[in-house]
Amino acid sequence: MPDTHEASGIAILLWAAEPEAPHRLATxxxxxxAAAAMDVPVEIYFTARSVHLLVPGVAQGLRASExxxxxxxxxxxxxxxxGARLLACTDAxxxxxxDPRGLIPECSGHGGAVQFMARASDLRWRTLVF
Incomplete structure (x- = not known):
């Protein structure tokens, strides 16, 4: 029987995490x-300008600090x-x-507002927004 005090997963929404603000990108x-290392399922949803991080070469050229x-x-x-999964919002x-076909290989697939809101409305999941 699952422990009702433990989260089934963590859904992270990247909204204000954009290439123009690299100091906000590592956290x-x-x-x-950390959550994935604790064997907690993690889904990271890239939306708005954060989808640029999934374009080859963009995230490679950024550091959170010199x-x-x-x-x-x-x-x-x-x-x-x-074990974290990176998911790109197709609308973003x-x-x-x-082009969704030209994303970095670390991107697991697509996930947008419906998928994130399904996680947010599931009381067994926790959500973070950056």
Whole structure:
């Protein structure tokens, strides 16, 4: 019988995490990696301008701080290596003029408002918005 005091998963919405503000980009992935390392299912939903992070070369060229050696792509890969899933909003991709077929291989697929809201309305899941 599942423990009702434990979350079934963590859904993270990236809304204000955009390439133009690299200082905000590492934290969501560190939290995702931590939860996934604890064997908690993690889904990261990229929406608005955050979908640009899924374009090859973008996250690789960003660092949260000049004192931080890891790139944003390194942080994303760390989260994925622990089991987090990266999901791109198709509406956001379209709005940003990004071809959904040309995303980084770490992207697991697509997930938008309906999928995120399904997680947010499921009392067994926890949500974070960055």
């Amino acid at each position: 969501p992935f560190f939290h995702a990696a 004192r931080f050696d890891k790139t944003v792509l390194d942080a994303m890969r760390e989260a994925v290596s622990h 991709l379209h709005a940003q003029g990004i």
